[in-house]
Amino acid sequence: MQKKHRELVVFIREVFGQPTGVIPLHAPVFQGNEKKYLQECIDTTFVSSVGRFVDLFEEKLTAYCGVKRVVVCVNGTCALHLALLLCGVKPGDEVITQPFTFVATVNGIAHCSAYPVFLDVDRDTMGLSPDALQAFLADEAAKKDGGCYNRRTGRRIAACVPMHTFGHPCRIDEIVSICGEYGIEVVEDAAESIGSLYRGKHTGTFGKVGVLSFNGNKTITTGGGGALLFDDETLARLAKHLTTQAKVPHPWEFAHDQVGFNYRMPNINAALGLAQLENLDRFLKAKRRLADRYGHFCRNQGIGFVTEPVNAKSNYWLNAILLQDAAERDKFLALSNKEGVMTRPAWRLMTNLPMFQNCQTDTLSNAHWLEDRIVNIPSSVII
Numbered sequence: 001m002q003k004k005h006r007e008l009v010v011f012i013r014e015v016f017g018q019p020t021g022v023i024p025l026h027a028p029v030f031q032g033n034e035k036k037y038l039q040e041c042i043d044t045t046f047v048s049s050v051g052r053f054v055d056l057f058e059e060k061l062t063a064y065c066g067v068k069r070v071v072v073c074v075n076g077t078c079a080l081h082l083a084l085l086l087c088g089v090k091p092g093d094e095v096i097t098q099p100f101t102f103v104a105t106v107n108g109i110a111h112c113s114a115y116p117v118f119l120d121v122d123r124d125t126m127g128l129s130p131d132a133l134q135a136f137l138a139d140e141a142a143k144k145d146g147g148c149y150n151r152r153t154g155r156r157i158a159a160c161v162p163m164h165t166f167g168h169p170c171r172i173d174e175i176v177s178i179c180g181e182y183g184i185e186v187v188e189d190a191a192e193s194i195g196s197l198y199r200g201k202h203t204g205t206f207g208k209v210g211v212l213s214f215n216g217n218k219t220i221t222t223g224g225g226g227a228l229l230f231d232d233e234t235l236a237r238l239a240k241h242l243t244t245q246a247k248v249p250h251p252w253e254f255a256h257d258q259v260g261f262n263y264r265m266p267n268i269n270a271a272l273g274l275a276q277l278e279n280l281d282r283f284l285k286a287k288r289r290l291a292d293r294y295g296h297f298c299r300n301q302g303i304g305f306v307t308e309p310v311n312a313k314s315n316y317w318l319n320a321i322l323l324q325d326a327a328e329r330d331k332f333l334a335l336s337n338k339e340g341v342m343t344r345p346a347w348r349l350m351t352n353l354p355m356f357q358n359c360q361t362d363t364l365s366n367a368h369w370l371e372d373r374i375v376n377i378p379s380s381v382i383i
């Protein structure tokens, strides 16, 4: 076992052409117009809420993802919060999601004062399982007055947030269809999956609202940033309004027609994002090449490697290996990190965290299985 582990560490160093020093899990690459656009922001003084890059970045994202409208904002977590509010999630409602995710997914739910309900994932997609969803709703939910209610708690199940784990699309069409039957709105957490397609369609465009993140460790970055994807233009307009303190347009008056948020993306972040987006297709090709090399190596070594699910094209944001059990995982984590090759276990399941430990769940057997075995390995773009 040790030998296999050591050989993988050596292979990672070889692939990144870095015989010494720390190899990060995911570092950004700035080799396009980043400096030029940032310089323009500084030269024109438009670094904040005014400037041309926000509109431009939104337009280019709209075209790239193939939606009606994109609204950018300060980060993916705020985007999730706002998306859920726009879907009508109210305090005391329930929102179904997966426990195998980054905490931001569930914080977005908690920011609405809603209760998360955790259902199992599929082993191959690592995203919310439509089978688990169907079974839960058949056993526990009742349709009433056009809404869906949890028979055990009496609360309304208002929304469902599936997540495309590490950029691998989940079975989103089935999830949307099941939720449609029960009158549950779908917010797609596509924070990790820009550039990933399911049946040829961009992730984040299947539900009522989709969410992207441009945090520093994501496939493209704005420093910090997020986006909301819409096919409903009225909802998109409302989103834009809410991100800008619900300010009513007027040449000088400060008029606000409801409680809004300061969630809009500054021009300087959008400038960085636009330059990054111009290189996204190159990044995706490089990420696929890296995943192919990892896949080939792992198959030869008898190490499990996560590849894109059926009907899906993944962006391979973070590559993942699948080890035998938690003991092997911990040995590999210790060895690789000691050698300066950054590797990370999957997140602890959300149900392990103190704030979410008493939430309703199903068996979560696949989620536990993955939690013990998944390790992410260095996945930066190699140009």
Ligand SMILES: *Cc1c(COP(=O)(O)O)cnc(C)c1O
Pocket (backbone or CB within 6 Å): 075, 076, 077, 078, 101, 102, 104, 105, 163, 189, 191, 192, 212, 213, 214, 215, 225, 226
């Ligand atoms: C990165 C990420 C987010 C959003 O994170 P921000 O850092 O707030 O942009 C949300 N959900 C998942 C699954 C993520 O990986």
